[in-house]
Amino acid sequence: MPATRVRRWKSVALATAAVMAGLTAPALTAAPAAATTTAYDSTYYKNAVGKTGTSLKSSLHTIISSGVTKLSYSALWDALKVTDQDPNNSGNVILLYSGISRSKSLNGGDSGDWNREHVWAISHGDLTTSTGPGTDLHHIRPEDVAVNGKRGNLDFDEGGSTFTNSGGSKADSDSFEPRDAVKGDVARMILYMAVRYEGDDGFANLEPDDKVANGSNPYIGKLSVLKQWNDEDPPSSFEENRNNVIYNTYQHNRNPFIDHPEWVDAIW
Secondary structure: OOOOOOOOOOOOOOOOOOOOOOOOOOOOOOOOOOOOOOOOOOOOOOOOOOOOHHHHHHHHHHOOOOOOOOOOOOOOHHHHHHEEEEOOOOEEOOOOEEEEEOOOOOOOOOOOOEEEEEOOOOOOOOOOOOOHHHHHHHHHEEEEEHHHHHHOOOOEEEOEEEOOOOOOOOOOEEEEEEOOOOOOHHHHHHHHHHHEOOOOOOOOEEOOOOOOOOOOOOOOHHHHHHHHHHHHHHOOHHHHHHHHHHHHHHHOOOHHHHOOOOOHHOOO
């Protein structure tokens, strides 16, 4: 069942008018995510609550890596039809970057189909599509085939131009900017991966960094931008439901940054 949540999101800081000659008002910035309380704090997260920094990251790694059911790459097709179901049309899924509602039956590799987008690009650390990080449902979302190709393995940053079926997402030569409604989702998926995969299970140690053009290295940036997106775009009911479905039905682990977005700043 969905977690009981109490959230007090801080409002975006307002620019202050300059009162002295030569001074300019500060740029608008998002306030850090406020503390949250969930029904899982006394059970699932009990060994993490109250910690910060590397201690919090280590505790969360242990928690979200324990008792996990790993999916095959082919099993993702049916799972995505449940986790990303359009709440207004049970026959469709919502595509991540474009925001389009598309028939569940149009999954595949042809033009007009949707396929499996790896938000943490599989080339960043050679994840492959063998069972493991490359099939972790927490960072795999349905997306239009052409839009998925447009994103490719680009790091995340702001800037670029829109494109066909972009839904407001943008791309340039070295980065991809998701549409505003899912910027926080992308940030929390990336940071989940950085905590879940620490190099102790035969896979690469995944980490965020503050640059783009990371190539095949097990890094994705920009961390400073991802943190900003986490603050600006709080978890939505769609994102929270997805977390619950993955936990209850499929992998049996949670994305802690959906439950506690303030833990992003507590770690990084």
